[in-house]
Amino acid sequence: MTPRDQMRKGSTEFLILSLLAEGPMYGYEISQKLEQRSGGYFEMKEGLLYPALHRMQQNGWLTSEWQEIEGRSRKYYDLTPQGKKVLGEQTSEWKTFIERLGAVLDSGE
Secondary structure, eight states, rough: OOOOHHHHHHHHHHHHHHHHTTOOOEHHHHHHHHHHHHTTTTOOOOOHHHHHHHHHTTTTTTEEEEEEETTTEEEEEEHHHHHHHHHHHHHHHHHHHHHHHHHHHHTOO
């Protein structure tokens, strides 16, 4: 696994929670929005996305519900109150991480 892959893997749950804060989404929709908003940098394949969604659901961070829209059944995921709390905690931690990383990188100039 490349360093880039490791960094992206470490941000998987945070990225999913961040998107779901906007409202319920189905798996493919999550992957497409993530890829579009990141200009293709974050590409989340099924092998990473669905295990993460299931893990977060088991942790109590997400709920899921099957819905049929235009003849298609899709499983929609949504944040629970616990998921919103975790997102808040992770947002704070990621902001601190980015700030500290920037300080280290800037001090080398």
